Amino acid sequence: MSSKTRYYLEQCIPELDDLVEKGLFTKTEVSKIMKKRTDFEHRLNSRGSSITDYMKYISYESNVDKLRLKRCKRILQNAKANGISDWSIQQRINFIYQRGTNKFPQDLKFWSQYLHFLKSRGNSTSYKKIHTVYNQLLRLHPSNADIWISCAKYEYEVHANFKSCRIAFQNALRFNPDVKKLWYEYAKFELSFVTKLIERRRVMNLINEREQELDMLNDSKDADGDQTKEEEKDDSPATQNVSTGDHMKDKLNELPEADMSMLGTFETNPALRGDIALTIFDIAMKSLGEQYLNKQKGYYAVSDKQTARAMNIETVEYLFTESVNYINLFDEFKVLSRDYLINHIIQYWRNEHYSLTLKKDFPRLYAELLIIDITLNVRYMTVETLDIDQLQLSVKKYIAYNSKLEANVAKAIQTKYKTYIQERFIENMDAEDDPRTKILELIVKKL
Numbered sequence: 072m073s074s075k076t077r078y079y080l081e082q083c084i085p086e087l088d089d090l091v092e093k094g095l096f097t098k099t100e101v102s103k104i105m106k107k108r109t110d111f112e113h114r115l116n117s118r119g120s121s122i123t124d125y126m127k128y129i130s131y132e133s134n135v136d137k138l139r140l141k142r143c144k145r146i147l148q149n150a151k152a153n154g155i156s157d158w159s160i161q162q163r164i165n166f167i168y169q170r171g172t173n174k175f176p177q178d179l180k181f182w183s184q185y186l187h188f189l190k191s192r193g194n195s196t197s198y199k200k201i202h203t204v205y206n207q208l209l210r211l212h213p214s215n216a217d218i219w220i221s222c223a224k225y226e227y228e229v230h231a232n233f234k235s236c237r238i239a240f241q242n243a244l245r246f247n248p249d250v251k252k253l254w255y256e257y258a259k260f261e262l263s264f265v266t267k268l269i270e271r272r273r274v275m276n277l278i279n280e281r282e283q284e285l286d287m288l289n290d291s292k293d294a295d296g297d298q299t300k301e302e303e304k305d306d307s308p309a310t311q312n313v314s315t316g317d318h319m320k321d322k323l324n325e326l327p328e329a330d331m332s333m334l335g336t337f338e339t340n341p342a343l344r345g346d347i348a349l350t351i352f353d354i355a356m357k358s359l360g361e362q363y364l365n366k367q368k369g370y371y372a373v374s375d376k377q378t379a380r381a382m383n384i385e386t387v388e389y390l391f392t393e394s395v396n397y398i399n400l401f402d403e404f405k406v407l408s409r410d411y412l413i414n415h416i417i418q419y420w421r422n423e424h425y426s427l428t429l430k431k432d433f434p435r436l437y438a439e440l441l442i443i444d445i446t447l448n449v450r451y452m453t454v455e456t457l458d459i460d461q462l463q464l465s466v467k468k469y470i471a472y473n474s475k476l477e478a479n480v481a482k483a484i485q486t487k488y489k490t491y492i493q494e495r496f497i498e499n500m501d502a503e504d505d506p507r508t509k510i511l512e513l514i515v516k517k518l
Contacts (some may be wrong), residue, residue, distance in 0.1 A: 182204075213247075265407065359393065405451075
């Protein structure tokens with residue numbers, strides 16, 4: 072028996088003695104447990120150990136702990152008899168996970184199980200411990216976007232720590248500026264955060280700015296107090312406040328601070344309208360476009376004007392598809408002014424990008440963009456809430472566009488617009504009882 076194996080087994084003796092003293096296990100059962108642990112320790116300390124050996128050891132210890140808990144309930148009947156056996160098995164499982172991640176740092180599935188184990192223990196696991204494990208994992212896998220997202224969501228959804236969540240996303244983008252999922256999730260977080268702030272203010276009837284400021288200040292003090300008890304400074308990728316770049320930092324600094332300064336109204340405070348998410352969108356389009364274009368250029372040893380134009384076309388098509396995903400994301404946040412958010416994307420695509428414009432170079436994409444613009448003021452109306460006046464404004468916008476478009480684009484928009492009104496409203500109306508049906512049918516014929 073190696074000295075390391077002997078050392079680990081000796082740590083079990085006080086725990087096993089405690090189990091026997093409480094009458095939870097007999098000496099025979101304890102001997103069997105000790106023999107089983109000896110076998111596992113020999114496997115783990117051998118040269119040919121695998122991650123499966125660690126998982127089997129963890130599974131065995133978990134079963135022992137479940138049996139202990141059942142016997143505690145039956146024999147001790149919830150009597151307070153605290154001892155080393157009440158926490159030692161869970162601590163041993165944690166130690167096995169640590170040893171496994173140290174020996175097999177590339178096994179992400181095992182890391183995931185480790186984090187799930189820590190999170191499932193509730194208050195038995197400190198925030199600092201989970202924070203440390205995330206930091207270790209991100210040091211080893213800084214290019215894995217899913218880990219960054221998991222870390223950020225844990226900070227925000229579990230601990231409501233939006234500052235740490237924002238830092239995690241920004242550092243993730245510093246390492247992975249070409250990952251579209253990270254940009255999308257970052258924008259989603261900012262929209263979710265603003266939505267919760269607005270809903271909170273409505274519920275608590277925080278009418279004037281003084282009340283808002285005092286409420287936010289109290290929450291900030293409480294959060295800082297809790298964090299200082301559990302956190303310690305760390306220079307790891309997850310906690311270090313590293314900017315994603317001067318451009319992004321400058322853009323975000325133009326907007327009000329998103330934690331303590333969420334005051335005012337939609338008109339006086341652009342952050343409450345979702346401008347932080349829109350800033351992220353703008354920077355994402357620039358960063359993703361550059362990364363995509365550079366990746367395409369790598370396939371060509373020599374690039375002429377025709378090849379460069381072809382690559383620019385691919386880049387614009389790629390970015391437009393991503394823009395539609397952001398529009399669909401905005402649809403989910405009913406509290407915010409979704410028309411305002413979507414209009415920002417519409418205006419973005421009216422400009423030239425990579426020496427190309429949708430109107431001139433992408434007739435199909437331009438038709439899609441115009442349909443989004445034309446139907447924007449009725450986008451969130453149902454059959455029950457349909458305002459005929461708003462629909463007429465939409466029709467007037469269509470007519471204004473139609474008179475200036477080329478024949479192929481005008482035909483595409485006409486077909487799309489008719490289909491939109493037909494499927495969205497007419498097919499969901501009762502033709503006999505709803506007088507609006509005839510109006511809509513006349514509008515469709517007029518188109």
